[in-house]
Amino acid sequence: MNAKGLAAFALVLAALPLMGGDYYVNLGSQILIAAVFALSLNLLVGYGGLTSLGHAAYMGVSAYVSGWLFLKFGMGHLASAPIALLFTTAMAALFGLIALRASGIGFLMITLALGQVLWGLAFRWVTVTNGDNGLSGLTRPAPFGINLDGAHAFYWFTLIVFAVSFACIIAFANSPFGAVLRGTRDQPRRMAALGHNVWLVRYVTFITAGFWAAVSGLLFVWYHKFIHPHALGLTNSAETLLMVIAGGSGTLAGPIVGAAIVVLLKNYVSAFVERWTMLLGFVFLVIVLFMPDGLVPGVKRLWERFSGQRPKEPRA
C-alpha cells in the first residue's frame, strides 16, 4: 500500500465518527475488529501460504480468557488483557507444533480439528464457559479513566489498537523476515537449500498470527461485552478466510477490504435482504470468478488498464 492510499484510508477512518450516527460508528468498530483478525490470518494464508481453517480459536480463546478472569476473579482489564494475550500466544505456540507437522491440505485439516476441539470445549465445559449461554455481564476497559461505553469512544479506542496492529503488520510484511516468509511460501525447497529454517520461519509466523488474533479477540469481547462458543467456531474461521481471499491474500489492504465487505453484508445489508448469506456467497463467487487473486489486486489492475487507456486523466 502506498503512502497516498494509506493517508486516504486514515482520513476515511478518522472522518467516519464525525459523519455517521452511533449505528454506523459501531459498524465501523466491528469492521476494524474484523480487520485486525483478518490481517492476522493473512500472515499465515497470504504471506506464509499456510491456509488455516481454525484461526477463530485464537480470537475466541483470548476473548474467553479475558471474560472468565473478570467473572471468576473480578480481575481488571489491565491484568486480564495481558494474561489473555500471553495465554493465547502460548496456545498458538503449542498448536503450531502440532499443525506445522504438515503443510497444504494437512495443515488446513489439523487447524480445523484443533479449532473444533476448542469450539466443542466451549460448548461442553459449562462450569468455565457457561456453555451455550456464553459469558455475559462483561465490561469494557476504561483506559486513563475514559469511559468506552459510548459508540464514539469505543470506535476511537478500536481505531488506535487497529492502527498499532496494522503498523506492526506492515512492518512485518516489509521486513527481512517477511521477505524470507514469502520465500518459504513460493519455494520452500530453495529456501531450505539456502540455509533458511523453513519450519522455524513458519512457526514464528504461526505464533505471531495467533498473537494478533488474540488482540482482535480482546477488542471483540470488549465490543460485545459477551462471548459465545460461536466466536470459536468454524463459521468464524471460514468467514475470516473469506475476507482474506476476497480482499486479496498476501496484500496489506486486502484483508481490510474483505473485512469491510463481510461485516457490511452481515450487519447492514442483512437488514434489507433476508438471505444475506446467499448474497455473500454471490459476492464471493463474482470476486473469485473475475478477480481470482482478490478485490484489491483486481481493482488495481482494472484501474491501471483504465487509466492506461486514457493517459490524460490524472493518476491517483
Next chain:
Amino acid sequence: MTLALDVTGLAKSFGGLPATNDVSLAIEPGERRLIIGPNGAGKTTLFNLITGDLPADAGSIKLFGEEVVRLRTDQRAQLGLARTFQIITLFPKDTLAHNVVLSLLARTPARWHAFTPLAARRDLYARARAVLAGVGLADSAERPLAQVSYGEKRRVEIAMALAQSPKLLLLDEPLAGLSMEERQTVQALLAAIPRDITIIMIEHDMDTALAFAERITLLHYGKVIVEGTRAEVVAHPRTREVYLGA
C-alpha cells in the same frame, strides 16, 4: 587434510528400488569433481541425499569432517554447502537482486528481523548487485526474474549459490538447456570460481564437463561403476559399455 566431502556406504531406496546403492565418495578440498551417468543413474538423488532434501536410508556423509547425515537441509547449508537445481527453482515475481538478497539473508541474523524494513538494507542490495555483476547480469538486477531469459535464470541460480561464498558447491546440470553461446558464458563463469570453493558437478555436456573436472565418478543404477582421473574414466571399458552400449 580433512576431506571436503566424505560419503561412505550411502544408500537410498524408493519402494524397494535402490536409487543410491552403497555409494562412497571422497572429495578433496578445492577439487572439481564430475558425476556422470545415464538417465536414472541416481545422480540427482545423490545430490539430494548430500544436501538433505532426501533422508538417507543408511551411510554417512561428512562435510569437512563433520557428520551431517542427520542434519536438516538448512543446517547443512549453514555449514557452507550450496547447490543449484536442475529444474530452475527461483522466485519469478521478484527482481534478480531480491532473489540474491534472499540468498544473502540466509547468512545473516538479520533474516529474523521483523520490524526493520528490508529495503533499508542497502548493503545487502549492493552486495546482491555486485554478485549479479560477477555473472554478467548487472544490467538486469532490477528486472523481475520472470522477464529474463532461461540462460540468464541459470546464471541467477549460480549467482545465488556463489553469493553465500560456500565451501562446497553442488551444480546440478548447470548447462542444461543452454544455447552454444550461453554455454560458453556459463562455462567461463564456472572456470573462474576460486579454488577455495570445492565443486561437484552433474553434467551431460561431455566436452564442457571433461574440460572442467579433474576427477570423474561414473554412476550406473545408483552404484559407483568407475572413478578416477579424466583419462582413466574415459578409457575404462565399463564407461564405454554404459555410455555406448558396446
